[in-house]
Amino acid sequence: MARILLTAADVKGAWAIVPTPSREGASDWRATDTVNVDEAARMVNGLIEAGIDGILSMGTLGEAATMTLDEKLVFMKTIVDAAAGRVPVFVGTTCINTRDTIALTRQAVDIGATGTMLGIPMWCAPSLDVAVQFYRDVAEAVPDINIAIYANPEAFKFDFPRTFWAQVAELPQVVTAKYIGVSTLLPDLAAIKGRIKLLPIDFDYYGASRMDDSIDAFWTSGAVCHPLVSTTLRDVVAQARASGDWSRAKAFMGRLAPTAATLFPNGSFKEFSTYNIPLEKARMTAGGWMNAGPCRPPYHLCPEPYLEGARNSGRMWAELGKALEAER
Structure with a gap:
């Protein structure tokens, strides 16, 4: 029996992007079975x-590039089983080539994942035709899974231009995208014609929501530092949109924005991207809500001042969450 797939309209609210928690010793190349299930x-x-x-x-911060195939399958099954159908669960199936990506995506279907968060294979910088054809091939080969395009220009050496969005919007399985920045948001929205729900990062959500009414969902890695911050952001923006009064949402962003200040080394997204995994996992563990565990090699090395900035970001996010609890 064919599975019922989501549509772009089904993607709403706060979508947490999560790490793959690891056991102690996972930074050693000799480590096996590193997933803390x-x-x-x-x-x-x-x-x-x-x-x-x-x-x-x-x-990226979920370490799909550094897990073994067995670890990926264990983690997929663990989180799909834990969710138990209560919310959609998208798992990353990007591999270094199309055929392995398709094979892993088929396994994700068998496990019961709602969708795949799918980036472009990372070796050569892809041309527009290569990038589009990759998504077409996966969509054709695995028609019964939703696709969230993972649009990270630093990770995939691709700028995700408007012509790309116009073409992938023709694929019915592509319902959402993990989106970075807002400088090209409006032209990209025009290109997709409502067929894909673009998810800005939590720090951009307020501004993006004011730019276009179709922006009613976002991705948040901060959710695992304290989920109440992410759900509050969702709710204050929804209330603002319904009432037309954006003052409370603007005030909340004034409290949230400073938590990002020390996360990006020297204020640089490019530098952050070089150390994305250790920075995010340090931030998450410092938040105290969960233990992300050590990073898997080779992305386990990071300058200590950068790590401390990330930890400070996580602590600030958690402090905001505790303040919100007290205000309830």
Whole structure:
């Protein structure tokens, strides 16, 4: 029996992008079976109970590039089982080539994942034709899974131009995208014609929502520092849109924005991208809501001042969450 797929209209609210929690010793290349399944299940269940609307996983900070195939399958099954159909769960299936990507995506279907968060294979910088054809091939080969395009220019050496969005919007399985920045948001929205729900990062959500009414969902890695911050952002923007009074949402962004200040080394997204995994995992663990564990090699090395900035970001996010709890 064919599975019922989501549409762009089904993607709403706060979508947590989660790490793959690891056991102690995971930074050693000799390590095997590194997934902390108990923490992974607790993380997903806690996010859902806190009101998160969807789960995105196994992207960059999810360490899809550094897990073995067996570890990927264990983690997929763990989080899909933990979610138990309560919210959509998208798992990353990007591999170094199309055929392996298709094979892993088919396994994700068998496990019960709602969708795949799919980036472009990372070796050569792709041309427009290569990028579009990759998504066409996966969509043709695995028609019964939703696709969230993972649009990270630094990771995939591709700028995701308007012509790309216009073409992938023709694929019915492509319903959403993990989107970075807002400088090209309006032209990209025009290109997709409502067929793909673009998800800005939580720090851009307020501004993006004011730019276009179709922006009613976002991705948030901060959710695992304290999920109440992410759900509050969702709710204050929804209230503002319904009432036309954006003052409370603007004030909340004034409290949220400073938590990003020390996350990006020297204020640089490019520098952050070089150390994305250790920075995000340090931030998440410092938040105290979960234990992301050590990073898998080779992306386990990072300058200590950068790590401390990330930890400070996580602590600030958690402090905001605790303040919101007290205000309830």
